[in-house]
Amino acid sequence: MTSLSSRAGDAPADPAAALLSVRDLTVEYKTDAGLVAAVERLSFDVGERQTLAIVGESGSGKSAAAMALMGLLPASARVTGSIRFRGRELLGLPERELRAVRGRHIGIIFQDALAALNPMMTVGDQIAEAVTVHDPTLGRKELAARAADLLGLVGIPSPEKRLHEYPHEFSGGMRQRVMIAMGMANEPDILIADEPTTALDVTVQAQILEVLRRVQERTGTSVLLITHDLGVVAGVADRVMVMYSGRNLELGGAESVFYEPSHPYTRALLDALPRIDRRVPRLTQIPGQLPPPGQRPRGCPFQPRCPHARPALCGTESASPLRVSTLHTTSCVRAHEIEGELR
């Protein structure tokens, strides 16, 4: 960490080179208590062939951000800012055009494969349906071949045979592979995966992450991986954004965020990871709770739980993130002072 004092602007990567470029994304929900911001001024880029992981505790606004990217938020939500895909602004696009972009260029995988799949339809027919929506010219045979290819891509053995089976005949992990296959049906430029492994047990989680990594490698698609579990990110993500209470607290290359964390919240998340090589036992949970969107403190939202907080410094809003290194930013105003304690 060297030039912490210099201002980095809102996002570190070159927006012109980005596939997806998000600036000042704010998502507000209308509630009985008025408008509350689930996401506040979020800015980040996803490059070609890049995997960006968004990590944060449950309730930090990850899904709200993802739904905004896909234009799938309920009518009670208000979205402002900018979401550019290959330079084209998606915010405010008519639903019909947005649907075309979404289906053709953006693939989606949700957490709960069982709820997302139709129990009455064979897996092959469901994948074929996903392909047909954007390529109606394919015949039955071609569709079956394409569906089998997709099942092969996600590592399902004997794909030709399994096409004829129903979702309940697949295990949880195999169903999630089917979801990835469907997400990849139209060879999207970016695959958005919102907690794709959360419903699965640990060994199956690792397999699904490996499938995602392989799909990314083989197809060159970019991936936006959303998870509450920082442990899931290592070895999969190129870049990591740490979210808390609707805000981006830290954004950088996966290695530098892991080895040179620059926000006390990231440090706390790292400390909460189970590790066998740890000499000193650490806290496994961060004391305190995420503030609800309506009750976010001024300044740094992590401040009430932060062991390094200084109200005079941390209670004021900072205009833009601080640069840790070329492609690494933090929102912590004390980052350079406490650098030694965060490593």
Ligand SMILES: Nc1ncnc2c1ncn2[C@@H]1O[C@H](COP(=O)(O)OP(=O)(O)O)[C@@H](O)[C@H]1O
């Ligand atoms: N439809 C809604 N109306 C009002 N508040 C909502 C709605 N959906 C989510 N929220 C609130 O927005 C915040 C962010 O939620 P969410 O994006 O689901 O977080 P995450 O995916 O990180 O767990 C939470 O405080 C949640 O309670």
Ligand SMILES: [Mg+2]
């Ligand atoms: Mg979520």
